[in-house]
Amino acid sequence: MSLQFVIDGLLTGSMIGLGAIGVTLTYSILRFSNFAHGDFMAWGTYATLAVVSAIGATFGKVAPIAPLSFGWPLLVALVVGMAFTALLALLLDRVLFSRLRSQGQAIIVVMASFGASMALRSLLEFTFTSRPTYFSRAIQIAMPVGFGIRITPDQIALLLLTAVLVLGVHLLMTRTQTGRAMQALSQNAALARIVGIDVASVVRVTWIIGGALACVAGVMIGILVQIRPFMGFDMLLPMFAAAILGGIGSIPGAVLGGLIIGLAEAGAVQLIGAEWRAAVSFIILMAVLFVRPIGLFGVRER
Amino acid sequence: MSETVLDVRDLEAGYEPGVPIVRGASITVRKSEIVVVLGPNGAGKSSFIKAIAGLVPITGGTVLLDGKDITAAPAHTMVRLGLAFVPQTENIFQLMSVEDNLKVACGILERREIPARIDEMYAAFPDLMRQRRTAAGNLSGGQRQMLAVARALIVHPKVLVLDEPSAGLSPKFVSMVFEMLAGIRKSGVTILLVEQNAKAALAIGDRAYVLVEGKDRHEGIASELWNDPVVAELYLGQRPSHASKGGVA
Numbered sequence: 437m438s439l440q441f442v443i444d445g446l447l448t449g450s451m452i453g454l455g456a457i458g459v460t461l462t463y464s465i466l467r468f469s470n471f472a473h474g475d476f477m478a479w480g481t482y483a484t485l486a487v488v489s490a491i492g493a494t495f496g497k498v499a500p501i502a503p504l505s506f507g508w509p510l511l512v513a514l515v516v517g518m519a520f521t522a523l524l525a526l527l528l529d530r531v532l533f534s535r536l537r538s539q540g541q542a543i544i545v546v547m548a549s550f551g552a553s554m555a556l557r558s559l560l561e562f563t564f565t566s567r568p569t570y571f572s573r574a575i576q577i578a579m580p581v582g583f584g585i586r587i588t589p590d591q592i593a594l595l596l597l598t599a600v601l602v603l604g605v606h607l608l609m610t611r612t613q614t615g616r617a618m619q620a621l622s623q624n625a626a627l628a629r630i631v632g633i634d635v636a637s638v639v640r641v642t643w644i645i646g647g648a649l650a651c652v653a654g655v656m657i658g659i660l661v662q663i664r665p666f667m668g669f670d671m672l673l674p675m676f677a678a679a680i681l682g683g684i685g686s687i688p689g690a691v692l693g694g695l696i697i698g699l700a701e702a703g704a705v706q707l708i709g710a711e712w713r714a715a716v717s718f719i720i721l722m723a724v725l726f727v728r729p730i731g732l733f734g735v736r737e738r
Numbered sequence: 739m740s741e742t743v744l745d746v747r748d749l750e751a752g753y754e755p756g757v758p759i760v761r762g763a764s765i766t767v768r769k770s771e772i773v774v775v776l777g778p779n780g781a782g783k784s785s786f787i788k789a790i791a792g793l794v795p796i797t798g799g800t801v802l803l804d805g806k807d808i809t810a811a812p813a814h815t816m817v818r819l820g821l822a823f824v825p826q827t828e829n830i831f832q833l834m835s836v837e838d839n840l841k842v843a844c845g846i847l848e849r850r851e852i853p854a855r856i857d858e859m860y861a862a863f864p865d866l867m868r869q870r871r872t873a874a875g876n877l878s879g880g881q882r883q884m885l886a887v888a889r890a891l892i893v894h895p896k897v898l899v900l901d902e903p904s905a906g907l908s909p910k911f912v913s914m915v916f917e918m919l920a921g922i923r924k925s926g927v928t929i930l931l932v933e934q935n936a937k938a939a940l941a942i943g944d945r946a947y948v949l950v951e952g953k954d955r956h957e958g959i960a961s962e963l964w965n966d967p968v969v970a971e972l973y974l975g976q977r978p979s980h981a982s983k984g985g986v987a
Contacts, residue, residue, distance in 0.1 A: 616834070616842040623831045630791065630825060631843040631889065632817035735833050 438584045441702040447591055447660060449698020450598035453691035454653035455671055456678035457605060458646025464622040464685030465642045466537065468545040472528065473650060473675065474668030475556035476521050480651025481658045481667065482564055484510070484517030488571065503589040505572045506659065514655055518648035525647035526640060528552055534639075553669065560665035568662040571655075594656050601652060602691050605645060609687055614641055622685050673714075674701075677721045683734025692732060696720065740769045743804060743928045744790075744821075744897050750798035751789035758797060759785040761952035765930075767897060772919065772929045774939040774960060777949035778973055783932040784826065786949060787901050790930075791823035792816050804896055818846050820896035826905050829886035832875030836866050836885055839874050843889045859888045880911035884918065891927065898922070900931040904938060916942050940964050948972050 455477060462470045491509035492498070498507040532552060536545045578586035609615035620628040621638050629635060650668070657667050678697050682689025697717040704716035724732065744767040751760040759782045767773045777783045788794040790801055792813035801809045808819050816823060831839050840859055844852045860867035863884050869877060874885055883903055890898055903919065904912040912935060920942040923929055933939035940946060943960035950972050956963075963969050 613841070613845060616838055617845070619834060619838075620831050620842045623833050624828055626793075627825065627828060627831065629813040630793070630816070630823050632814055632845045632893070633842070634814050 438706065440585055441706045442699065443585055443587050443591065444705075445699030445702030446595060446695060447656075447698070448701060449695035450595060451653045451656050451694075452671065452674045452678050452698055453694025454598060454601065454649045454656070455668075455675040456682070456690035456694050457602075457687055458650050459675050460679040460682065460684055460686065460690040461618070461642050461646050463679065465618055466533070466545075466639060468533075468537075468542045468549065469676065470533075470646075471546065471549045471672065472553040472556060473646065474670070474672040475553045475560075476525055476647050476650040477654035477657070477668030477671060478560055478665055479524055479556060479654075479668075480517045480521035480647070481654035481663050482560060482665075483520040484513045484651065484655050485569065485571065485658065485663060487513035487516045500572070500574070503576075504593055505574050505576050505588075505590050510571060510655075510659075514652065517655065518651045521651035522644040522647035525643040525650075529639070529643055553672075557665050557669055564665065566665055568664045570662055571658050590659055594659065597652070598656075601649065602687070605649070606687050608645075614638075618642060674698075674717055677717050681721050681724055681731055683731030685735075686731070686733035689731055689733030740771075742766050742802075743769050743771075744930060745802040745805075746790060746799070747802075748799035749786065749789060749796065749801065751785060751794045751796045753785075753794060755797070759794070759952055760789055762799065763949060763952060763954045764799075765947050765954060765957075767928055767930050769928055770923060770926050771944045772923050772931070772942055772960075774936075774943035774946040775930070775932045775949055776936050776939070776946055776963075776969075779934075781949045782952035783949050784901055786952070787823075787899055787930070787932045791821060791899055793823075817843075817893050817895065822890035822893060822895035822898050824883075824886045824890050824898070824900045824903065826901040826903075830874040830877075830882055830889070832873065834874055835871050836874055836877070837870045839885055839889055840866075840892055843892055846893055855892055859892055862891075863888050878911070879907050880914050883907065883911070883915050887918065887922070891922065895927070897928045897930055900929070902932055902934055904933065904935045912938060937964065 455473065458476070459470065459473050462468065462473065488509050491513065495509070498509050500507045532548055533545055536548050576588040576590055578588045580586050609618060617628070617633045617638050618641065620631065620633055621635060625635065653671070654668060674697050678693035679690050680693070681696060682691070682693030697720065700716045700720050701713045704712045746763065746765045748762045748764055749760050750758050750762055752758040763786055765773065765775065775783055775786065785794050789796050792811055796810040799809070800807060803820055806819070808816070808821065811819060831842065834842065837856065840856050841852065844855065847855060860870070865881055866885055866888060869881065874882065877885060903915050907915060916938050919929060919931070931939065940960045940963055946958060946960045946963050947954045948956040948969055955972055956968050958966055
């Protein structure tokens with residue numbers, strides 16, 4: 437068998453992992469499963485695409501940064517898209533989730549996020565149609581790197597970007613006062629207030645990080661696969677699987693969970709056939725939870 | 739008489755509107771004093787002290803800290819206002835290291851001040867220094883209280899407020915915790931505590947109040963209250979020592 441599935445799996449796993457960071461943070465800090473997280477990905481990607489188009493219309497055709505398929509407009513647009521997605525998450529929290537959260541029933545917030553997910557997705561279809569689109573239609577030549585593995589420059593760049601972002605978020609969570617406040621809030625919300633943590637501001641930071649990373653994950657899918665209104669929703673179950681597999685609340689866990697599921701899916705496609713792709717991640721998820729119900733990096737309370 | 743740090747006047751508080759648990763309680767705490775609030779089970783002691791800390795809705799009365807009105811200020815602003823609260827249970831972040839428990843409480847300190855302040859806490863509580871990398875959930879009961887108190891002291895509070903610091907501790911740790919509080923007062927910190935263990939609390943306290951049915955009913959010098967017949971009567975005819983053995987009839 438070819439080892440190509442390793443690269444494919446790592447790439448899919450990176451997208452899942454970046455998305456799962458937002459899922460795991462929302463779950464551990466705000467205590468609900470945000471089904472709209474996948475649609476943050478799609479909105480972030482379309483926002484980035486819109487900015488790329490706007491830059492193209494203003495500055496004309498910009499040559500890509502060799503050997504990548506994209507140029508500086510996409511990088512600028514990605515930053516704008518991340519900010520946009522973070523704002524979208526904050527807005528949705530302000531008008532919807534925070535009001536329901538204050539009534540204290542988690543399941544209502546979960547259902548609301550399901551509704552928000554459908555509404556956001558429909559708005560995208562309405563505005564951009566459901567026809568797939570692309571950041572670039574240029575074809576990249578994959579370079580052989582040995583062991584029968586081929587990789588494109590875009591893929592290398594995106595794997596590196598994922599590594600940098602994951603490391604950055606991990607350091608933020610463990611080394612900064614903001615990160616410690618987020619950990620504190622996820623462990624004991626009442627005590628967090630007593631020690632002087634402003635819950636509202638930690639909640640804002642949580643949405644900003646989750647939204648911005650969702651946008652990056654979406655843009656990765658857009659660069660490597662295609663852009664569709666359903667692109668994020670289709671990632672929802674693998675993202676939740678990754679977050680649970682890694683242990684709720686753990687950033688390294690979410691990323692590792694994403695990579696495991698990405699590799700398992702890619703391996704399954706090669707070994708048993710593409711129709712088993714979705715099933716395999718869940719078999720692994722169930723197997724891990726059977727042995728270790730708190731997930732790989734999860735910690736038992738008390 | 740030295741200056742008043744905490745002045746609570748006619749406090750009324752409760753979780754539900756129209757159902758007050760605290761019904762017009764007043765106390766004062768002066769600088770560098772240990773003031774103890776006693777009372778039978780269900781007297782509203784815990785609600786009283788939580789209301790002061792911003793954790794139970796206040797429906798009437800005032801709380802002044804150094805003359806400043808802090809009545810019903812949001813709980814997360816209390817440390818900045820100078821009031822540090824140590825809850826009775828779940829008063830540490832169990833999954834975080836001892837050191838991170840201290841650091842996370844330093845939000846109101848200047849960044850460059852934090853390492854020195856943590857070292858000061860380690861000097862005062864050497865046990866914590868030895869366990870600095872340990873997850874706080876793995877500490878013994880006494881060490882947990884030590885950490886909770888250190889975490890509260892780290893921000894230089896004007897008053898340290900504790901809800902039953904001896905609750906759930908074995909006798910050995912109970913005396914350790916009260917010795918620790920007596921030592922903290924010696925360094926000039928003002929302390930207000932609610933206690934079920936009347937004997938141990940009165941032994942280290944300066945003054946005490948007896949709270950019954952949400953109202954302060956009696957006040958006195960801590961060392962004299964132990965033999966005060968009024969106190970015995972307020973405890974429904976029992977001496978407060980019996981109350982400490984887990985409840986009054």
